Amino acid sequence: MGRSPFQVLIIPYLNNGDEILFALFQRGKEGYWQGIAGGGEDTETPLQAAKRESWEEAGISSERRFVSLDSLTTIPVEHVVGSFMWGEDKYVIPEYSFGVELHVQHLKLSHEHSQYLWVNYDEASKMLKWDSNKNAIWELNKRISNVSDKNGALT
Template identity: 30%
Template sequence: MGNKQPISVLVVIYTLDGRALLIERADKPGYWQSVTGSREGSETLLQTAQREVAEETGLDASQYVLADWQITNRYEIYPHWRHRYPPGVTHNSEHVFGLQLPQPLPVTLSPGEHLAYQWLPWQQAVDKVFSPSNAEALRLLASRLATVPAR
Protein backbone atom coordinates (compact mmCIF):
# COMPACT_ATOMS: atom_id res chain seq x y z
CA MET A 1 0.00 0.00 0.00
CA GLY A 2 1.07 3.55 -0.67
CA ASN A 3 1.17 6.70 1.38
CA LYS A 4 -0.47 9.15 -1.04
CA GLN A 5 -2.69 11.75 0.63
CA PRO A 6 -6.37 11.63 -0.42
CA ILE A 7 -6.27 15.39 -1.05
CA SER A 8 -5.55 16.53 -4.58
CA VAL A 9 -5.76 19.38 -7.06
CA LEU A 10 -7.19 19.56 -10.54
CA VAL A 11 -5.69 22.42 -12.55
CA VAL A 12 -7.51 23.40 -15.73
CA ILE A 13 -4.96 25.16 -17.95
CA TYR A 14 -6.69 27.32 -20.53
CA THR A 15 -6.29 30.29 -22.85
CA LEU A 16 -8.37 33.43 -23.24
CA ASP A 17 -9.71 32.13 -26.56
CA GLY A 18 -11.15 29.03 -24.85
CA ARG A 19 -8.60 26.32 -25.53
CA ALA A 20 -7.72 23.84 -22.81
CA LEU A 21 -4.59 21.76 -22.33
CA LEU A 22 -5.08 18.01 -21.99
CA ILE A 23 -2.38 15.47 -21.18
CA GLU A 24 -2.50 11.71 -21.76
CA ARG A 25 -1.65 9.40 -18.87
CA ALA A 26 1.25 6.98 -19.42
CA ASP A 27 -0.21 4.40 -17.02
CA LYS A 28 -3.56 4.45 -18.84
CA PRO A 29 -3.06 5.32 -22.54
CA GLY A 30 -6.19 6.93 -23.92
CA TYR A 31 -7.00 8.56 -20.57
CA TRP A 32 -6.83 12.32 -21.12
CA GLN A 33 -6.99 14.86 -18.31
CA SER A 34 -6.03 18.26 -17.03
CA VAL A 35 -3.12 18.53 -14.58
CA THR A 36 -3.84 16.60 -11.38
CA GLY A 37 -1.89 15.54 -8.34
CA SER A 38 -1.92 14.89 -4.63
CA ARG A 39 -0.76 17.17 -1.88
CA GLU A 40 2.66 16.33 -0.46
CA GLY A 41 3.57 16.90 3.17
CA SER A 42 2.06 20.05 4.61
CA GLU A 43 2.10 22.13 1.44
CA THR A 44 -0.87 24.43 0.78
CA LEU A 45 -3.28 23.61 -2.03
CA LEU A 46 -1.87 26.54 -4.01
CA GLN A 47 1.64 25.12 -3.58
CA THR A 48 0.37 21.72 -4.69
CA ALA A 49 -1.17 23.28 -7.81
CA GLN A 50 2.04 25.17 -8.65
CA ARG A 51 4.21 22.08 -8.12
CA GLU A 52 1.98 19.81 -10.17
CA VAL A 53 1.83 22.28 -13.07
CA ALA A 54 5.64 22.51 -13.05
CA GLU A 55 6.13 18.73 -12.77
CA GLU A 56 3.58 17.78 -15.41
CA THR A 57 4.03 20.60 -17.96
CA GLY A 58 7.25 22.46 -17.18
CA LEU A 59 5.26 25.70 -16.91
CA ASP A 60 5.87 28.16 -14.07
CA ALA A 61 2.36 28.90 -12.78
CA SER A 62 3.60 31.98 -10.92
CA GLN A 63 4.11 33.69 -14.30
CA TYR A 64 0.39 33.49 -15.13
CA VAL A 65 -3.02 33.80 -13.47
CA LEU A 66 -3.55 30.81 -11.15
CA ALA A 67 -6.87 30.93 -9.33
CA ASP A 68 -8.52 28.72 -6.74
CA TRP A 69 -12.02 28.18 -8.11
CA GLN A 70 -13.31 27.36 -4.59
CA ILE A 71 -14.73 24.02 -5.77
CA THR A 72 -14.09 20.75 -3.97
CA ASN A 73 -15.13 17.42 -5.44
CA ARG A 74 -15.28 14.30 -3.30
CA TYR A 75 -15.21 11.06 -5.20
CA GLU A 76 -14.42 7.39 -4.88
CA ILE A 77 -10.87 6.54 -5.93
CA TYR A 78 -10.81 4.14 -8.88
CA PRO A 79 -9.99 0.64 -7.56
CA HIS A 80 -6.95 0.29 -9.87
CA TRP A 81 -5.35 3.33 -8.16
CA ARG A 82 -6.20 2.57 -4.50
CA HIS A 83 -2.88 0.79 -3.91
CA ARG A 84 -1.24 4.26 -3.92
CA TYR A 85 -3.11 5.26 -0.73
CA PRO A 86 -2.97 4.03 2.88
CA PRO A 87 -5.07 0.95 3.68
CA GLY A 88 -8.80 1.69 3.91
CA VAL A 89 -8.69 4.97 1.96
CA THR A 90 -11.40 4.88 -0.71
CA HIS A 91 -12.28 8.55 -1.33
CA ASN A 92 -10.39 11.67 -2.38
CA SER A 93 -11.06 15.40 -2.02
CA GLU A 94 -10.13 17.24 -5.23
CA HIS A 95 -9.70 21.03 -5.23
CA VAL A 96 -10.19 22.80 -8.56
CA PHE A 97 -7.86 25.54 -9.84
CA GLY A 98 -7.60 27.33 -13.16
CA LEU A 99 -4.41 28.54 -14.82
CA GLN A 100 -5.04 31.20 -17.46
CA LEU A 101 -2.42 31.59 -20.20
CA PRO A 102 -2.37 34.26 -22.91
CA GLN A 103 -2.09 31.61 -25.67
CA PRO A 104 -1.28 27.91 -26.04
CA LEU A 105 2.29 27.22 -25.03
CA PRO A 106 4.48 24.19 -25.66
CA VAL A 107 4.85 22.02 -22.59
CA THR A 108 7.46 19.59 -21.34
CA LEU A 109 5.78 16.41 -20.19
CA SER A 110 6.94 14.48 -17.16
CA PRO A 111 8.71 11.36 -18.52
CA GLY A 112 6.92 8.19 -17.52
CA GLU A 113 3.85 10.09 -16.32
CA HIS A 114 2.38 11.41 -19.57
CA LEU A 115 2.61 10.39 -23.22
CA ALA A 116 1.25 13.37 -25.15
CA TYR A 117 -0.50 16.70 -24.88
CA GLN A 118 -2.91 18.70 -26.97
CA TRP A 119 -4.68 22.04 -26.92
CA LEU A 120 -8.38 21.72 -27.72
CA PRO A 121 -11.38 24.03 -27.70
CA TRP A 122 -12.88 23.53 -24.24
CA GLN A 123 -16.05 21.97 -25.70
CA GLN A 124 -13.99 19.20 -27.33
CA ALA A 125 -11.88 18.78 -24.20
CA VAL A 126 -15.05 18.08 -22.18
CA ASP A 127 -15.77 15.06 -24.40
CA LYS A 128 -12.19 13.75 -24.29
CA VAL A 129 -11.45 13.63 -20.54
CA PHE A 130 -12.19 10.43 -18.64
CA SER A 131 -12.99 12.07 -15.29
CA PRO A 132 -16.50 13.44 -14.70
CA SER A 133 -15.15 16.13 -12.33
CA ASN A 134 -12.61 17.18 -14.97
CA ALA A 135 -15.38 17.44 -17.57
CA GLU A 136 -17.47 19.57 -15.20
CA ALA A 137 -14.52 21.90 -14.49
CA LEU A 138 -13.96 22.33 -18.23
CA ARG A 139 -17.66 23.21 -18.70
CA LEU A 140 -17.16 26.07 -16.22
CA LEU A 141 -14.78 27.75 -18.66
CA ALA A 142 -17.72 29.14 -20.65
CA SER A 143 -18.81 31.34 -17.76
CA ARG A 144 -15.26 32.13 -16.63
CA LEU A 145 -14.23 33.29 -20.10
CA ALA A 146 -17.35 35.46 -20.35
CA THR A 147 -16.23 37.43 -17.28
CA VAL A 148 -12.64 38.08 -18.42
CA PRO A 149 -12.23 41.85 -18.85
CA ALA A 150 -11.26 43.04 -22.32
CA ARG A 151 -7.68 44.24 -22.64
Protein backbone atom coordinates in the same frame (compact mmCIF):
# COMPACT_ATOMS: atom_id res chain seq x y z
CA MET B 1 7.81 13.04 1.73
CA GLY B 2 4.35 12.11 2.98
CA ARG B 3 1.30 11.93 0.76
CA SER B 4 -1.46 14.27 1.93
CA PRO B 5 -5.10 13.13 1.73
CA PHE B 6 -6.21 15.34 -1.18
CA GLN B 7 -5.89 15.60 -4.95
CA VAL B 8 -5.55 18.62 -7.22
CA LEU B 9 -6.74 19.14 -10.79
CA ILE B 10 -5.26 21.92 -12.92
CA ILE B 11 -6.52 23.04 -16.32
CA PRO B 12 -4.15 25.29 -18.29
CA TYR B 13 -5.89 27.74 -20.60
CA LEU B 14 -5.04 30.35 -23.18
CA ASN B 15 -7.35 33.22 -24.11
CA ASN B 16 -6.18 34.80 -27.35
CA GLY B 17 -9.19 37.13 -27.57
CA ASP B 18 -10.89 35.20 -30.36
CA GLU B 19 -10.93 31.80 -28.75
CA ILE B 20 -10.30 30.14 -25.40
CA LEU B 21 -8.15 27.03 -25.62
CA PHE B 22 -7.57 24.42 -22.92
CA ALA B 23 -4.60 22.06 -22.61
CA LEU B 24 -5.54 18.41 -22.14
CA PHE B 25 -3.06 15.68 -21.34
CA GLN B 26 -3.19 12.07 -22.47
CA ARG B 27 -2.31 9.72 -19.65
CA GLY B 28 0.60 7.53 -20.78
CA LYS B 29 -0.35 3.88 -20.30
CA GLU B 30 -4.08 4.35 -19.80
CA GLY B 31 -4.59 6.60 -22.83
CA TYR B 32 -7.41 8.78 -21.47
CA TRP B 33 -7.48 12.60 -21.52
CA GLN B 34 -7.46 14.76 -18.40
CA GLY B 35 -6.12 17.95 -16.88
CA ILE B 36 -2.96 17.95 -14.80
CA ALA B 37 -3.66 15.90 -11.67
CA GLY B 38 -1.75 14.88 -8.59
CA GLY B 39 -1.67 14.74 -4.85
CA GLY B 40 -0.54 16.99 -2.05
CA GLU B 41 2.69 16.35 -0.21
CA ASP B 42 3.44 16.86 3.47
CA THR B 43 1.99 20.20 4.64
CA GLU B 44 1.28 21.68 1.19
CA THR B 45 -1.92 23.61 0.67
CA PRO B 46 -3.99 22.65 -2.39
CA LEU B 47 -2.70 25.75 -4.23
CA GLN B 48 0.91 24.89 -3.44
CA ALA B 49 0.32 21.34 -4.65
CA ALA B 50 -1.32 22.66 -7.84
CA LYS B 51 1.70 24.87 -8.57
CA ARG B 52 4.17 22.03 -7.91
CA GLU B 53 2.22 19.52 -10.03
CA SER B 54 1.90 22.06 -12.87
CA TRP B 55 5.66 22.52 -12.86
CA GLU B 56 6.43 18.79 -12.63
CA GLU B 57 3.95 17.67 -15.30
CA ALA B 58 3.99 20.57 -17.78
CA GLY B 59 6.82 22.99 -16.91
CA ILE B 60 4.35 25.72 -15.89
CA SER B 61 5.90 28.38 -13.67
CA SER B 62 4.42 28.89 -10.20
CA GLU B 63 4.48 32.61 -11.04
CA ARG B 64 1.58 32.16 -13.49
CA ARG B 65 -1.89 33.23 -12.35
CA PHE B 66 -3.75 30.28 -10.83
CA VAL B 67 -7.54 30.54 -10.49
CA SER B 68 -9.15 28.60 -7.66
CA LEU B 69 -12.40 27.02 -8.88
CA ASP B 70 -15.48 26.18 -6.83
CA SER B 71 -15.60 22.75 -8.48
CA LEU B 72 -14.86 20.13 -5.85
CA THR B 73 -15.31 16.37 -5.87
CA THR B 74 -14.29 13.41 -3.78
CA ILE B 75 -12.41 10.37 -5.03
CA PRO B 76 -12.24 6.89 -3.45
CA VAL B 77 -8.85 6.45 -1.77
CA GLU B 78 -8.35 3.09 -3.46
CA HIS B 79 -8.60 4.79 -6.90
CA VAL B 80 -5.94 7.31 -5.91
CA VAL B 81 -3.36 5.42 -3.88
CA GLY B 82 -4.58 1.82 -4.07
CA SER B 83 -5.04 1.34 -0.34
CA PHE B 84 -6.43 2.84 2.85
CA MET B 85 -3.13 4.53 3.65
CA TRP B 86 -4.79 7.22 5.83
CA GLY B 87 -6.69 4.69 7.96
CA GLU B 88 -9.64 2.40 7.47
CA ASP B 89 -12.13 5.19 8.17
CA LYS B 90 -10.84 7.47 5.35
CA TYR B 91 -12.85 6.34 2.31
CA VAL B 92 -12.66 9.37 0.01
CA ILE B 93 -10.41 12.39 -0.41
CA PRO B 94 -11.24 15.81 -1.90
CA GLU B 95 -10.04 16.95 -5.31
CA TYR B 96 -9.54 20.73 -5.56
CA SER B 97 -9.67 22.33 -9.02
CA PHE B 98 -7.70 25.21 -10.51
CA GLY B 99 -7.23 26.95 -13.83
CA VAL B 100 -3.91 28.47 -14.83
CA GLU B 101 -3.63 31.16 -17.48
CA LEU B 102 -0.85 30.81 -20.02
CA HIS B 103 0.29 33.03 -22.88
CA VAL B 104 2.14 30.43 -24.95
CA GLN B 105 1.08 27.01 -26.19
CA HIS B 106 4.38 25.20 -25.68
CA LEU B 107 4.46 22.97 -22.60
CA LYS B 108 7.14 20.63 -21.27
CA LEU B 109 5.64 17.14 -21.13
CA SER B 110 6.45 14.82 -18.22
CA HIS B 111 6.80 11.04 -18.39
CA GLU B 112 3.24 10.69 -16.99
CA HIS B 113 1.67 11.82 -20.26
CA SER B 114 2.18 10.72 -23.85
CA GLN B 115 0.99 13.99 -25.42
CA TYR B 116 -0.99 17.16 -24.89
CA LEU B 117 -3.38 19.07 -27.12
CA TRP B 118 -4.83 22.57 -27.10
CA VAL B 119 -8.56 22.37 -27.81
CA ASN B 120 -11.65 24.53 -27.46
CA TYR B 121 -14.30 23.90 -24.83
CA ASP B 122 -16.60 21.77 -27.01
CA GLU B 123 -13.76 19.48 -28.03
CA ALA B 124 -12.41 19.28 -24.48
CA SER B 125 -15.76 18.31 -22.99
CA LYS B 126 -15.97 15.40 -25.45
CA MET B 127 -12.40 14.21 -24.84
CA LEU B 128 -12.24 14.27 -21.04
CA LYS B 129 -12.78 10.98 -19.22
CA TRP B 130 -13.55 12.07 -15.66
CA ASP B 131 -16.73 13.91 -14.68
CA SER B 132 -14.73 16.06 -12.24
CA ASN B 133 -12.61 17.31 -15.16
CA LYS B 134 -15.72 18.03 -17.23
CA ASN B 135 -17.28 19.97 -14.37
CA ALA B 136 -14.13 21.98 -13.67
CA ILE B 137 -13.56 22.89 -17.32
CA TRP B 138 -17.22 23.94 -17.63
CA GLU B 139 -16.81 26.28 -14.64
CA LEU B 140 -13.49 27.65 -15.89
CA ASN B 141 -14.90 28.24 -19.38
CA LYS B 142 -17.91 30.10 -17.94
CA ARG B 143 -15.70 32.23 -15.69
CA ILE B 144 -13.41 33.17 -18.58
CA SER B 145 -16.30 33.74 -21.01
CA ASN B 146 -18.18 35.96 -18.55
CA VAL B 147 -15.11 38.08 -17.99
CA SER B 148 -14.33 38.26 -21.70
CA ASP B 149 -17.88 39.39 -22.40
CA LYS B 150 -17.41 42.23 -19.89
CA ASN B 151 -13.90 43.08 -21.19
CA GLY B 152 -12.45 42.69 -17.73
CA ALA B 153 -9.72 40.63 -16.17
CA LEU B 154 -10.21 37.27 -14.50
CA THR B 155 -9.46 37.54 -10.81
